[in-house]
Each structure stands twice: as C-alpha cells, then as structure tokens.
Amino acid sequence: MRPIEIKEIFDEEKNEKEVCFRGWVYRRRIIGEKIFLVIRDASGIVQVVVKDPELVKKVQPIQIEGSLAVKGIVHKDKRAPGGFEVEAKEIEIFDYGKPFPLRGREELDTIQKYRHLWIRSRWFSAVQKIKHSLVKNLREWYIKDGWYEVFPPILVGNACEETTTLFEVKYFDQKAYLSQSAQLYLEALIFSLGKVFSLTPSFRAEKSRTRRHLHEYWHFEIEAVWYTLEDLMKVVEESLKYAISKTIEERREDFELIKTKNGRNVEELKAAIEKPWKIITYREAIESLKKSGLNVEYGSDFGADEERTLTLQLDTPIFVVEYPRKLKAFYMLDKDENVVKNFDLLAPEGYGEIVGGSEREWRFEVLERKIKEWNLDKLKVKIGDEEIPAYQWYLDLRRFGSVPHSGMGLGIERLLMWVCKLEHIRDTLPFPRLREGWLYP
Ligand code: 4AD
Ligand code: MG
Numbered sequence: 001m002r003p004i005e006i007k008e009i010f011d012e013e014k015n016e017k018e019v020c021f022r023g024w025v026y027r028r029r030i031i032g033e034k035i036f037l038v039i040r041d042a043s044g045i046v047q048v049v050v051k052d053p054e055l056v057k058k059v060q061p062i063q064i065e066g067s068l069a070v071k072g073i074v075h076k077d078k079r080a081p082g083g084f085e086v087e088a089k090e091i092e093i094f095d096y097g098k099p100f101p102l103r104g105r106e107e108l109d110t111i112q113k114y115r116h117l118w119i120r121s122r123w124f125s126a127v128q129k130i131k132h133s134l135v136k137n138l139r140e141w142y143i144k145d146g147w148y149e150v151f152p153p154i155l156v157g158n159a160c161e162e163t164t165t166l167f168e169v170k171y172f173d174q175k176a177y178l179s180q181s182a183q184l185y186l187e188a189l190i191f192s193l194g195k196v197f198s199l200t201p202s203f204r205a206e207k208s209r210t211r212r213h214l215h216e217y218w219h220f221e222i223e224a225v226w227y228t229l230e231d232l233m234k235v236v237e238e239s240l241k242y243a244i245s246k247t248i249e250e251r252r253e254d255f256e257l258i259k260t261k262n263g264r265n266v267e268e269l270k271a272a273i274e275k276p277w278k279i280i281t282y283r284e285a286i287e288s289l290k291k292s293g294l295n296v297e298y299g300s301d302f303g304a305d306e307e308r309t310l311t312l313q314l315d316t317p318i319f320v321v322e323y324p325r326k327l328k329a330f331y332m333l334d335k336d337e338n339v340v341k342n343f344d345l346l347a348p349e350g351y352g353e354i355v356g357g358s359e360r361e362w363r364f365e366v367l368e369r370k371i372k373e374w375n376l377d378k379l380k381v382k383i384g385d386e387e388i389p390a391y392q393w394y395l396d397l398r399r400f401g402s403v404p405h406s407g408m409g410l411g412i413e414r415l416l417m418w419v420c421k422l423e424h425i426r427d428t429l430p431f432p433r434l435r436e437g438w439l440y441p
Helices: 053-059 108-113 122-144 183-193 229-250 252-259 266-274 282-291 304-311 364-373 392-396 412-420
Strands: 018-031 034-041 044-050 067-076 084-095 168-171 174-178 195-203 216-225 279-281 318-321 342-347 352-359 380-383 386-389 405-411
Touching: 018 084, 034 053, 044 053, 053 084, 122 195, 122 216, 122 229, 122 252, 122 412, 183 195, 183 216, 183 392, 183 405, 216 229, 216 412, 229 252, 229 266, 229 342, 229 352, 229 405, 229 412, 252 266, 279 282, 282 304, 282 318, 304 318, 304 342, 304 352, 342 412, 352 412, 364 392, 386 392, 405 412
Parallel strands: 044 084, 279 318
Antiparallel strands: 018 034, 018 067, 034 044, 067 084, 168 174, 195 216, 216 405, 318 342, 342 352, 352 405, 380 386
16 A cells, blocks of 8 residues: 555545555553554654554554554544544554653753754744745746856855855865855856856854854855846845745745744734835934934944844834945945945844845956955965966956946845744754854764
8 A cells, every 4th residue: 555645644535544654653642542643754743543452562662753654544533633533453663762852842952962853843844844945936036037046166265255254174285265155156157147046055154153143054145247236126025025925825834833832923924025125224224223222333333233123123124225335345336435335134023134235346446456455465376386366366257348247145044034933043954053062963
C-alpha cells in the first residue's frame, strides 16, 4: 500500500477507508487500555488510537520522536485534532527512540546544545515554510519582471562594506575574505545582463550582539542599469508587497500556528501591503527622533534604538532617504556635498532596517577620489609579478562605458523576523551563527 502524507488523511473521501503513513511520535497518552499517539510528519499531525492488545504492547515503549509506520482506518472524530482519527491496525517501528531531551520551554543553552533536534518543532517548521515561500515569491517577482539570477563568489578579495566587519580566511598564500555583499560583482554583471539579482550568504564580523545581527545571513541583492533611486524604491516596494501577500495566501496554516505563540497575525501584515510606503528624509527622521526625546544630532548614525523609535508606531515600512555621506559606503552616489542618493527601508513595529540601497557613484574621477578618501587605494593584489590596486577592477567598470545604475541588498532573515513578528533573529535560521558557541551544531 502506498504511504501517504499526513495532511492527505484530512479528506472526506478517506473517511472509513484504510490508509498508511509514516512519521514520528509527537505526543503520547495512555488512557485505560488504549494508547493515543499524535504522529507528525512534514505536512502535519494526526491522532492515532491503538486498541488492539498486541499492538498496545508493541507500541508501549516508543518514545517521543520515535519513528514508525501506521496502517489503519480513518474515522471522523470531533475530539481529534483536525476532526479525523486513525485506528491502528498494523504498526511497524523503525526506531523506538531514547527519552527525548527537549520538552518545550527550555533554557537557551539547552536549545543550543540540542538545536539539531529542536528544529523539529512545529513552530520552527512553520517559520521555515514561511521563509521558503517568501524567498520563492521574491525570486518569482524578479524573474517575471525580466531580471537574471546570477551567482557571484563568496571568497573575495575586496571589502564592500566596513573593513572592520570582514571575516578573514586563508586562501593558500593569500588573504581572502568571506563576502559581505555581492554588490560589486553584480555591478560588473549589469553591463551585459542589464538587471540582475542574487541570493547568497553574507558574512559580518560585527562586534555588536543584538537581536537582529547574525554573523552569517542570506542576502538578496539586485542591481540594474539606468535605474534611479525612485525606480529602485518602486521595485523594492512592489516586489516585497507581492512576495508578502502571496506568502500569506500560501501559508495560512503556518501563520495560524505561529500566531498562537505570540507570532504574527496576518491581518496586521495586510496593512503593510495595502497602503503606500512613505518616504522621509534622514533630516526629517532626526527631527522626529529629537521630538521623541532621543539624544541625536544631524550626522548621528541610526542604531537599533533610533530605528525602533522611528518605526514603533507604524504599520507599514518607510523609506528613509538622503543620509549624510559620511555614514554610508564609498560607492554611493553623492546627491550634493552633504548627502548621498540612498535609502534604508525600515520595517514597522520597531523592527528597523531590512533593506539598504542607493544609486551608485558611476563617474570615474569621483569614485577614484572616494576610494582614496576611504583609504581603500592602499590595498594591493598580486597578479603574477605585478602588484595592482585591489579596487582597480571595480574602477575599470567606470573606465569602459560607465552608466548610471542602482541596487539594493535585503536581509532575508530581517524580513522574515518582521513578517513572523519574531523576538530574536536566531530563530529565522536552523543553525544561526552568533557569538560564543553558536558554531555548534
Ligand atoms: O546595509 P547593508 O550593509 O548593505 C550592503 O551590504 C549593500 N552592499 C547591499 C547592496 O546594495 N547590494 O546590508 C544590506 C542588508 C541590511 O539592510 C540588512 O537587512 C541585512 O543586509 N544585514 C544583516 N542581516 C542580518 N545580520 C546582519 N549582521 C546584517 N547586516 C546587514
Ligand atoms: Mg545598511
């Protein structure tokens, strides 16, 4: 008999029919002579009642997370989760299992020690399914809109963001870094492909320990020729609204599941999709922060506190544009002598930055000057016997047919954190990289 997935059991057609399925023990209870098992697989849970004395004896020693196959008859039963129950006729046990070390409500250290087992939880699986849909739908939007997916390197020789957050690795007899951003490589690709995107791991050796910083995260980045900042913001807003609304449709049950644990109620998310997203300048943001009583001046960078204050009362993301050039990277296009043509997209309810984007400095002389200003001209690489500046290739992009262009980077885990209303970014990933011991497992 062909085994089915658990979710397929919940169908009027299956009532009073025989089914066969496989899974793991999620809960078990002994009531009188009977054993009630709740079995889970990737698709859901179902209650199984074991009445036959021989089977009861066989099943008795199975532990939580023990694995088995069940053949039995489906009965409608209002008391069972989902309204159907399976009465077991045959059970094959693959592994009785050992006493499971996790029971729910563990300390963080215990969860970390057993994270490879903790990720089996239904709550975590729901978050991962939502992540799967978000990424799929984002990709889908860009592909439909004519963008090419490209595959930039992870081992790199140049910094894209602050050099202080680089992870250094040995590359034979050279120094290499783990990529902070694919941006510079995407910029090289737009001359032939026009509009490109990539999804890669990015690495940041940030010293700050916050609930929204990972040392390794998934970075969705786009870059396009001829795009202005306005074009870019439009694409960001449209693609995110599409991805979120389609994810809500596809993952109703998973949102239901996380809602019961203080997670997102999708009704709240709908506001974010239905309303237009406002644009404010950095200067306006500073004024509003001062009014809220924060100790900031024009020129202060925004950390978690500032972004939290700016967005706590909002129900949609906002674009903050025109940051002081000193706060932003060397590659951003100057709007004037003070500010750059950039935006940060801040998620509402205190979540803060989820996307950063800008028009790029595309004029050779200006970029060359900025690379000097940022002290990046001293970095050299060896090719054969020749030593050349590490950013020469990047400057070459402005030597041979340079054009105005723009791009952005979106942190998938930051997006997911807001979409699912999570407390901490660690639970957006099965094996997050954080400080102190978080390389295990
Ligand atoms: O603002 P960032 O540093 O911008 C760049 O890397 C650009 N080169 C991207 C580009 O234009 N192609 O990072 C972009 C996004 C942030 O908005 C944030 O969502 C996420 O990456 N991010 C992190 N997510 C988790 N943990 C961290 N430590 C992150 N640092 C950045
Ligand atoms: Mg940023």
